[in-house]
């Protein structure tokens with residue numbers, strides 16, 4: 162893993178949930194880590210607990226200043242793997258939402274992965290080795306009422322990563338969209354009162370993503386989630402798929418979390 166995707170991996174959104182699980186797994190594989198999120202304390206705690214070099218970078222990836230901080234922290238470090246994982250989901254009917262919040266979702270969920278790809282993929286392509294994982298969601302496979310903007314950003318991440326997978330296949334650089342269903346993270350716990358059937362642990366999703374890297378354009382972690390994905394995209398009429406997701410998302414609560 163370190164030979165193929167090291168020596169440094171960058172995890173965006175590493176202070177909790179899936180990002181922290183990616184960090185722990187990658188450290189277990191011996192990769193040194195640049196860990197990015199806004200909250201300095203959990204980042205420093207995580208960095209201190211890992212058996213590798215880990216550099217915490219407290220930065221808001223939805224801002225130009227945050228991206229500058231990532232550029233500064235990674236200068237001179239060979240980043241062989243990027244996990245574009247940080248996300249924000251404004252929840253509720255679109256017409257009631259603050260345009261500043263939906264714009265932030267675009268900045269964090271779309272612009273930051275795009276920026277990371279521009280920043281790190283050319284050097285990986287030149288070295289002819291590396292990896293780039295974009296965390297997407299089943300919510301991005303069809304219109305998802307109640308989380309319309311988030312779903313649109315997750316659709317962007319999925320199709321963006323799939324296209325990069327094709328462009329870079331054979332170059333030694335592996336790109337993957339990880340299209341997750343429900344994952345038991347603090348983000349999901351804060352936004353959903355009920356646990357959906359088939360909910361995965363962060364570790365299961367991370368293992369599916371790292372196991373799928375280099376094997377194809379995308380993974381959907383979990384057998385039930387794969388069935389659900391196939392039913393929603395291939396069997397149901399579009400309007401039924403949208404209505405089904407609307408029902409599934411009807412218990413979303415927090416206005417402020419990634420799901």
Ligand SMILES: NC(=O)c1ccc[n+]([C@@H]2O[C@H](COP(=O)([O-])OP(=O)(O)OC[C@H]3O[C@@H](n4cnc5c(N)ncnc54)[C@H](OP(=O)(O)O)[C@@H]3O)[C@@H](O)[C@H]2O)c1
Nearest residue numbers: 174176177178179198199200222248298343344346348420
């Ligand atoms: N959980 C699920 O059910 C689920 C399902 C499908 C897909 N996903 C995807 O998986 C990814 C991770 O989800 P999660 O549930 O682990 O989320 P989470 O528990 O809410 O954690 C989000 C992480 O992103 C960081 N973050 C948030 N805003 C940031 C910003 N502006 N700049 C930098 N870092 C920021 C957070 O740290 P700070 O607060 O310290 O910044 C945290 O480390 C997301 O892309 C999400 O769309 C999750």
